[in-house]
Amino acid sequence: MKPDTLVEVKNLKKYFNVGNDKILKAVDDVSFSIKKGETLGLVGESGCGKTTCGRTILGMYEATGGQAIFEGKNIYEMNKSEKKAFRKNAQIIFQDPYASLNPRMTVGDIISEGMNNFKMYSESDKQNRIYELLRLVGLNKEHAGRFPHEFSGGQRQRIGIARCLAIDPKFIVCDEPISALDVSIQAQIVNLLITLQNEFDLTYLFIAHDLSMVKHISDRVGVMYLGCMVELASSDELYRNPQHPYTQALLSAIPIPNPSYERSKKRIALEGEVPSPINPEPGCRFRARCKYVKPICSKENPYLKEISSGHYAACHLL
Ligand code: SF4
Numbered sequence: 001m002k003p004d005t006l007v008e009v010k011n012l013k014k015y016f017n018v019g020n021d022k023i024l025k026a027v028d029d030v031s032f033s034i035k036k037g038e039t040l041g042l043v044g045e046s047g048c049g050k051t052t053c054g055r056t057i058l059g060m061y062e063a064t065g066g067q068a069i070f071e072g073k074n075i076y077e078m079n080k081s082e083k084k085a086f087r088k089n090a091q092i093i094f095q096d097p098y099a100s101l102n103p104r105m106t107v108g109d110i111i112s113e114g115m116n117n118f119k120m121y122s123e124s125d126k127q128n129r130i131y132e133l134l135r136l137v138g139l140n141k142e143h144a145g146r147f148p149h150e151f152s153g154g155q156r157q158r159i160g161i162a163r164c165l166a167i168d169p170k171f172i173v174c175d176e177p178i179s180a181l182d183v184s185i186q187a188q189i190v191n192l193l194i195t196l197q198n199e200f201d202l203t204y205l206f207i208a209h210d211l212s213m214v215k216h217i218s219d220r221v222g223v224m225y226l227g228c229m230v231e232l233a234s235s236d237e238l239y240r241n242p243q244h245p246y247t248q249a250l251l252s253a254i255p256i257p258n259p260s261y262e263r264s265k266k267r268i269a270l271e272g273e274v275p276s277p278i279n280p281e282p283g284c285r286f287r288a289r290c291k292y293v294k295p296i297c298s299k300e301n302p303y304l305k306e307i308s309s310g311h312y313a314a315c316h317l318l
Contacts, residue, residue, distance in 0.1 A: 005034070012053065036170075037197070037202070041221040042206065043224070048224040088118055091164045095175050098153065118167055160177075227277055237310070271289055
């Protein structure tokens with residue numbers, strides 16, 4: 001593990017037994033690392049395993065195999081006190097701000113819950129900390145006594161971010177934090193996350209299916225398809241020079257705010273059924289939808305390999 005790496009995921013697997021000898025391979029042999037202060041975007045269609053991956057890294061799901069290493073320690077082998085420290089250092093911002101806040105608690109109580117659990121502040125310091133956190137996320141101290149239903153979707157996500165920041169985490173899994181919000185609010189939340197990252201040297205795993213927003217916030221981006229990482233590169237490189245046929249199709253669907261370019265742009269339609277992640281057959285999982293499919297694609301699983309400096313892809317063509 002390099003000294004500037006905060007999180008390293010090695011051959012991570014998360015399978016669910018769905019009965020009748022059926023195994024759903026939600027995350028299947030995924031590896032990547034995240035540097036301190038970096039944002040790694042994780043994208044893919046719904047059901048590709050990105051959320052399960054993020055939650056398994058946090059220990060919310062028990063891994064079926066592989067490792068998730070935080071500051072040099074495998075989180076699945078941590079002792080009790082190490083786990084407690086990890087829970088403080090690694091937090092999550094949930095997708096749905098409506099469902100993730102307890103409607104019977106005031107905003108102040110919601111934000112202070114973590115501080116209480118970790119016995120971080122005296123009562124008077126805690127109050128000041130709540131006000132400070134509200135200010136940081138663009139709310140004000142009068143909001144501390146109100147209940148979640150009194151806020152808009154964007155404001156509720158700001159409360160969720162304040163709750164997450166309250167215990168000074170180092171690593172945050174942002175699990176589709178903007179998907180449930182209006183487009184007009186999405187950019188505000190992404191910009192807030194960038195500002196907070198710069199101020200507190202935070203490290204993010206930013207999970208999303210909106211590729212244009214992911215580009216804006218991410219230093220590097222990983223693309224997942226049916227439980228596997230199919231491409232990983234710096235944000236600029238991936239958007240400029242996508243190599244995997246699935247990434248190319250995803251990116252071709254993003255609208256560009258340039259009418260003449262939009263008219264001339266070729267969209268790559270994703271054809272064929274999305275295969276089931278239950279008991280997947282050997283070979284490339286994208287082959288049913290890939291227009292470049294070759295005989296080897298149904299026999300051998302393509303592994304993620306470095307095709308140019310820092311640019312990885314899993315495809316037999318490359
Ligand atoms: Fe297409 Fe084969 Fe590459 Fe898979 S390995 S993306 S099926 S060419």
